[in-house]
Amino acid sequence: MFQSKLRKEYPYLCTPIVGTTSEELLDELEIVKEKGPDMIEWRVDYFQEIQDFERVAEVANAIKKVTPGTPLLFTIRSVAEGGNPTPLSPAEIVGLLSYICKHSCIDIIDYEIANPEEDTLHLRKVSRECGKSLILSYHDFTKTPSEDQLLQILKKAESLEADIAKIAVMPNSYSDVIRLLDITEQANRLIKIPVATMSMNGLGTVSRMIGWIFGSAIVFTVGAKSSAPGQVPIEKVREIIKTIKEYQ
Numbered sequence: 001m002f003q004s005k006l007r008k009e010y011p012y013l014c015t016p017i018v019g020t021t022s023e024e025l026l027d028e029l030e031i032v033k034e035k036g037p038d039m040i041e042w043r044v045d046y047f048q049e050i051q052d053f054e055r056v057a058e059v060a061n062a063i064k065k066v067t068p069g070t071p072l073l074f075t076i077r078s079v080a081e082g083g084n085p086t087p088l089s090p091a092e093i094v095g096l097l098s099y100i101c102k103h104s105c106i107d108i109i110d111y112e113i114a115n116p117e118e119d120t121l122h123l124r125k126v127s128r129e130c131g132k133s134l135i136l137s138y139h140d141f142t143k144t145p146s147e148d149q150l151l152q153i154l155k156k157a158e159s160l161e162a163d164i165a166k167i168a169v170m171p172n173s174y175s176d177v178i179r180l181l182d183i184t185e186q187a188n189r190l191i192k193i194p195v196a197t198m199s200m201n202g203l204g205t206v207s208r209m210i211g212w213i214f215g216s217a218i219v220f221t222v223g224a225k226s227s228a229p230g231q232v233p234i235e236k237v238r239e240i241i242k243t244i245k246e247y248q
């Protein structure tokens with residue numbers, strides 16, 4: 001599975017695509033493809049035809065056909081955690097994630113850790129049976145929770161057998177950004193699965209540039225369009241990593 005290739009010394013550069021139609025998505029993908037990301041995230045909460053599961057699987061396969069060698073992450077972000085409103089109920093979201101594991105060639109699904117544990121365990125089982133990886137994620141668009149709370153979230157993701165634990169939080173000061181980096185470094189010693197962390201917005205943007213040094217395994221970068229505040233274009237992040245590595 002792809003996460004065994006996650007390199008501690010170099011992060012996966014992931015670029016989201018956020019189109020509302022298959023045409024928009026494939027146009028975005030043409031731009032993104034040229035930039036050679038290590039992972040592509042389809043933000044399905046923006047997709048107009050999200051209720052038509054067969055159509056969603058068809059589009060996922062069309063995306064994968066354009067970038068066959070690049071792990072494809074399938075994300076339905078909830079409004080509560082910064083996503084776009086969708087007509088799907090929580091049960092339908094579980095249904096779509098299960099369907100997509102069974103009927104498409106996506107590689108990874110994202111599920112929010114705040115969801116009921118029984119649904120998470122169900123999706124863990126289905127994704128594993130289908131050979132897909134599972135990211136358990138947590139987002140707070142208003143603040144950066146305490147060190148204790150964030151470490152508990154990462155540990156919970158590990159105990160629920162996620163392949164990767166991810167947290168994206170909003171800083172209200174530089175000390176929040178430093179805390180996030182500190183937690184990232186601690187988590188790498190305390191838990192065994194890879195973690196992906198980011199501090200959002202202008203204040204936190206530095207975490208997207210240097211978080212990998214502290215052990216964040218994935219950086220969400222802009223390929224064509226941004227999916228969260230503070231994301232940096234992929235080519236800029238590459239340059240920064242290259243410069244740091246030259247002098248490390």
Ligand SMILES: O=C1C[C@@](O)(C(=O)O)C[C@@H](O)[C@@H]1O
Pocket residue numbers: 016041043075077082110137139166168198200220227228229231
């Ligand atoms: O979870 C994340 C991280 C993210 O919110 C960010 O802050 O870069 C962007 C989302 O597209 C992705 O699903």
